[in-house]
Amino acid sequence: MKDTEKSALPKTQAQSALQARIEALEARRAPAGAAAPLPKEPLFQDEMQNPAFLRLLRAGVDARTAYDVLHWEETLRQVAKQVEKRVRARVLREAQARSARPLENGTSGRAPASLREPLPSEWSREERDRVGRAALKGRKHTIAN
16 A cells, blocks of 8 residues: 555554554564563553554554654663662672671681680690699690691
8 A cells, every 4th residue: 555545544444454463563473582572561552542653653663663762761761770670689689698608717806716726825724734634644745736
């Protein structure tokens, strides 16, 4: 049909023809390698009342592209919100993971864990007496540093 013939059709027939074309386009699935659709698919029924949308369809633009052209700012805001939400969640998870990790020696104001045995000069009187009694019985005590 020519453009003059399209405009000559009564509005209901033009809308019916466009509606059939929209339904056919919506029925097709994206190829396997195509990008994932946005979480909320547009409702083309509502767009049928938009003259700019109808002009794009009459010009041969597919329904999805026409919708994207008319609503790109909304889509961009939606994607930006989703990205912000994901980034916030990731930062929060990383902060929680860091706070849950055990502290390493020397990273806090607390004294580091002691891995050596105390020196005899650091022993309490009871420890010295215990080691002395053991030595009198013939037991050997080694001090490892």
